[in-house]
Amino acid sequence: MGIYVHVPFCRSKCFYCGFYSVASLKLKEAYLGAIGREIDLRRGYLQQQEMHTLYFGGGTPSYLERGELERIIRKLEENYSFVPGMERTIELNPEDLVPEKLQGIKDLGFNRLSIGVQSFSDEQLKRINRTHSARQAMDGITFAAGMGFDNISMDLIIGLPGQTEAELLDDVERASGLPIAHLSVYMLSIDSNTVFEHMVKRGEFRLEDEEVMAGRYQRVCERLKELGFEHYEISNFARNGRYSRHNTSYWQQKSYIGFGPSAHSYDLYSRQWNTANLKTYIDHLNEGTLSFEKEELKPIDLYNEYVMTSLRTMWGMEKQKLEGEYAEFWEQVREQVRKYEDSGDLIEEGGRWRISEAGWVISDTILSDLFVV
Incomplete structure (x- = not known):
C-alpha cells in the first residue's frame, strides 16, 4: 500500500x-x-x-x-x-x-x-x-x-x-x-x-x-x-x-490513499478524488469535512480497470485471473485476444498476455477492443 x-x-x-x-x-x-x-x-x-x-x-x-x-x-x-x-x-x-x-x-x-x-x-x-x-x-x-x-x-x-x-x-x-x-x-x-x-x-x-x-x-x-x-x-x-x-x-491495482487537493485514493472497492480547488479543500477541512467525489466499482469496472492497468506493463494480464475472477467478461473478448495474438501485438507467455514491443504503439486500440461496456 x-x-x-x-x-x-x-x-x-x-x-x-x-x-x-x-x-x-x-x-x-x-x-x-x-x-x-x-x-x-x-x-x-x-x-x-x-x-x-x-x-x-x-x-x-x-x-x-x-x-x-x-x-x-x-x-x-x-x-x-x-x-x-x-x-x-x-x-x-x-x-x-x-x-x-x-x-x-x-x-x-x-x-x-x-x-x-x-x-x-x-x-x-x-x-x-x-x-x-x-x-x-x-x-x-x-x-x-x-x-x-x-x-x-x-x-x-x-x-x-x-x-x-x-x-x-x-x-x-x-x-x-x-x-x-x-x-x-x-x-x-x-x-x-x-x-x-x-x-x-x-x-x-x-x-x-x-x-x-x-x-x-x-x-x-x-x-x-x-x-x-x-x-x-x-x-x-x-x-x-x-x-x-x-x-x-x-x-497492479494495490490500494493507496491520496492527500491534498485533487489527490485520488483507491481501497479495492471504490475510487475517490478530492476537489481540485485549493480554497474549497481548505474551507471544508477547517469545518472538519472533506470535499470529494466517489465512485463505487462494479465487477465490470474492476475487469476493465484490470485490463487497462495490467496491459500497460510488461507483466501483462494473468490468464488464471481472467478465466476465474473475470470469466463472465473474458468470454466476451476471447476472439479479440486471438486476433491480436495472430497479428503479433499480443503475446502469451508464462500464463500471461502482454503487449509486444511493436504493439505498444497501438495499445489504446488494443485496450479499447478488450474493454466490456
Whole structure:
C-alpha cells in the first residue's frame, strides 16, 4: 500500500501541464493545516496502516521548505507505519537540485528523486515555460547522484512544439549519459485548461500527426533498449530493475490513499478524488469535512480497470485471473485476444498476455477492443 501527497504549488504554470496547481504561495500555511487535518480525518480509510511507498507529487513539492515537508511527514508517521527501506519519492524541478535543498530532502528520508526535465533544448524549455536550463538539469542530476541519491528518475516529452526527431533522440542520448536509474517518456497531449489548449484553439499550435508521434515513440523505445533500459510500462523505462515501486502498485491495482487537493485514493472497492480547488479543500477541512467525489466499482469496472492497468506493463494480464475472477467478461473478448495474438501485438507467455514491443504503439486500440461496456 502507498501514500500519495499532492503539493499544489508551482512557481509558474508549464504550458502543457494539466495537473492541478496554483502559481501562488498565499494559501500555503492554510494548506499545511488542512492536509494535517485530512490525514487525521481519514485514518481508517485503508484496512491496514502499514505503508510500502510514499510519493510527494504536484505541483512542485520541492517548492516547500524542509520544515514544511517535515510537518507533513511527521503527521503521516503519527497515523501510519512505514516499512523499513520503503521507497520515498519526491518530485523536483532541476533548479531545486542544490546542496541545501537536497540535504534537507535526504535528511527527511527521501531516497528516490523524480526530476521534471522534459527537454535538453533551452529553446524548447522556454517554449513550454519551464524555469530551468538544460545545463541546470544535467549538472543538478550529476550533483544529486554525487550526494548519494542512487535512484533518480527524469521525464522527457515527445511532440513538443517544433521538436524534431533528431532533437528528441539527442535528448534520449543525453539522458542515458546521466546517472539516472529510470526514465519516463510521455507523448504530449492537449489537456483541458492549459495554455497549449488555448493555443490550439487559436490556431497557434497543433499536435504532430499521430503516425509521426508513433514513429518517434518507437524509435525512442528501440534506442533506450539498446542503451540498457528495460521498457516495463508504456511510458516508463528502468535500468537494473529500478522500477517505480509506487507507480507499479497503481498498475497492479494495490490500494493507496491520496492527500491534498485533487489527490485520488483507491481501497479495492471504490475510487475517490478530492476537489481540485485549493480554497474549497481548505474551507471544508477547517469545518472538519472533506470535499470529494466517489465512485463505487462494479465487477465490470474492476475487469476493465484490470485490463487497462495490467496491459500497460510488461507483466501483462494473468490468464488464471481472467478465466476465474473475470470469466463472465473474458468470454466476451476471447476472439479479440486471438486476433491480436495472430497479428503479433499480443503475446502469451508464462500464463500471461502482454503487449509486444511493436504493439505498444497501438495499445489504446488494443485496450479499447478488450474493454466490456
